[in-house]
Amino acid sequence: MALIDQHNNSSALPSIWFATDGTDEQLKEGLDLLVANAAVSIMVIACGDNQHSPLQVKLCLGACTAPIFGGIFPGFFFEGKRYERGILLIGFPFSIQLDVYDNLSPEYLKVDQPSWQDGEAVDVAADLMIFVDSMANATESFINALYETIGGGNHVIGGGAGTLDFVQRPCLFTRAGLLENAALVVKLSVPLGSAVDHGWEVLDGPYLVTEANGAKVNTIDYLPAFQVYRESIERITDYRFNKNNFFQIAKNFPLGIVGINEEIMVRDPVRLIKNELLCVGCVPVNTMIYILHGRRKFIIEAACLAGEQSGVKLKDATTNPMGLAIVFDCISRALYLGDDFSEELLALNAGIGEGKKTVGILSIGEIANTDRGTINLLNKSIVVGQI
Secondary structure, eight states: OEEEEEGGGOTTSOEEEEESSOOHHHHHHHHHHHHHTTOSEEEEEEEGGGOOOHHHHHHHHHTOSSOEEEEEESEEEETTEEESSOEEEEEESSOEEEEEEOSOBTTBOOTTSOSEEEEOOOOTTOOEEEEEETTOTTHHHHHHHHHHHHOSSOOEEEEEEOOTTOOOOOOEEETTEEESSOEEEEEESSOOEEEEEOOOEEEEEEEEEEEEETTEEEEETTEEHHHHHHHHHHHHSSOOOOTTOHHHHHTTOOEEEEOGGGOEEEEEEEEEETTEEEEESOOOTTOEEEEEEOOHHHHHHHHHHHHHHHHHHHHHHOSSOOOEEEEEEEHHHHHHHGGGHHHHHHHHHHHHOTTOEEEEEEESSEEEEOTTSOEEEESSOEEEEEO
């Protein structure tokens, strides 16, 4: 199944193409249709279950005349439904500047020197979309370097691409093909209104991170990290860990780092390595952390609040909106909510408002600017951008 959906059939507004099978042939068909429909730039969202052929995709993307950006994710949602297979393409009627950063490494993070660029030059103060390989070894270092280079004042949305087996594969779309261990920075030529929320609450703590290495938490309060994490959860709740159920339990109990203004930045433990917790995003040594939990009511309400606030910020930025919301929603929120995820989508649409189209990406880590201007890698959060 495929469709072209364009507001009022106007070439001055975004077009959406959608297919549920997710084949290489459908990707080519969609790109061709959007280019024929006057798309100036194209965002590609695909599911990991599609099993795309890197060679066929490279040929398809290379033949496209419009700049391409996007990624392969655990899933997406569109028109109130969640999909784990399929393709979602958005054809934008405006130009973008795509900065591509290959082979991310903590030793080489010169944000002012991208590996290559695509599209047309856009003002350096532009609002941004960022796509990263969630398994890259320098994702958070790159985001920090980007903020240090461009400063605050930008609205930023984005997320991590990849699959839930956490195996690194090519997962970012460009006209050069699928990339891995890379980042895409998309500079927009139209204003963006963005907001972020999560809804998680403190269950226990605080605890002191006494040893950590990037995204790996080795010890908490000088004890093995998993020992402290396990004892806290089993003491307070009815959950019990065994050798096979770490992720099923951990998705309910993220870690929280309390920052300035008492904002809680969530870190998602996704894998147990002996007695160490591997998270999506760094957990610095000597920080105080909490073990969080969620009440479904507040998790769902967070989606509505993010939708509302992104609309308020867009009104401050432009009087000529395009009626499109782009959402990066953590895949672990969907896994946590289960059948109630449909309630989150209803709340999200209520917050965004009637008469607008929403395209959603189920990401592995989210990227957003805070009200203070800093750009952060987030977990278990929902980021809404409206144009």
